[in-house]
Amino acid sequence: MNWPTIRRATAEDLKALVAIETASLPNPWSPDAIAAELRQESAALWLALVQTSSPPAVGYAAFRHLPGEAELLRLAVVPSARRRGLARLLLTAGLTRAARQGAEFCHLEVGADNLAASELYRRFGFRPTGRRANYYPTGEAALLMTKTLDRDL
Numbered sequence: 538m539n540w541p542t543i544r545r546a547t548a549e550d551l552k553a554l555v556a557i558e559t560a561s562l563p564n565p566w567s568p569d570a571i572a573a574e575l576r577q578e579s580a581a582l583w584l585a586l587v588q589t590s591s592p593p594a595v596g597y598a599a600f601r602h603l604p605g606e607a608e609l610l611r612l613a614v615v616p617s618a619r620r621r622g623l624a625r626l627l628l629t630a631g632l633t634r635a636a637r638q639g640a641e642f643c644h645l646e647v648g649a650d651n652l653a654a655s656e657l658y659r660r661f662g663f664r665p666t667g668r669r670a671n672y673y674p675t676g677e678a679a680l681l682m683t684k685t686l687d688r689d690l
């Protein structure tokens with residue numbers, strides 16, 4: 538794999554973001570929902586690109602920056618590009634910006650049965666803070682997780 542690039546997504550990346558969502562998640566956000574997120578002032582979407590992949594956009598993360606805290610709303614890497622550290626790079630980009638903007642915490646929710654994502658977040662320093670039963674349409678519970686951000690990130 539070529540060295541990946543991580544950059545902020547813009548409205549011009551809408552198609553690429555929709556393609557990543559559709560390829561990666563069982564309940565993808567609609568194009569309208571992603572377009573609305575791109576327009577949100579408090580949102581920051583990060584795109585992972587690998588120039589040798591076709592298409593090059595292979596993953597993305599959507600953060601919200603709120604006063605004193607951040608929220609990770611979405612994280613997805615297409616199946617063919619997984620386990621190469623792209624989610625780690627996307628998380629690092631978003632968390633670094635959040636910390637620099639003064640966020641002390643980052644919150645997220647993850648399916649309790651989503652072992653890949655839970656393990657990623659746990660290794661990243663997110664700790665469980667709660668659980669919501671029957672949270673997803675499938676009946677799966679959601680695990681709430683929080684990471685305290687280091688201002689030196």
Ligand SMILES: CC(C)(COP(=O)(O)OP(=O)(O)OC[C@H]1O[C@@H](n2cnc3c(N)ncnc32)[C@H](O)[C@@H]1OP(=O)(O)O)[C@@H](O)C(=O)NCCC(=O)NCCS
Binds near residue numbers: 622626646647652654
């Ligand atoms: C979860 C997801 C984003 C991980 O993306 P990725 O680019 O493959 O993750 P990385 O390669 O950066 O993995 C970093 C670490 O996370 C953990 N991890 C990632 N995938 C894992 C898996 N399938 N099983 C166990 N641990 C896993 C490992 O600790 C891994 O480090 P290692 O490869 O050195 O062991 C990806 O699997 C995905 O898009 N899944 C579907 C969408 C999803 O569930 N999103 C999260 C919603 S909250």
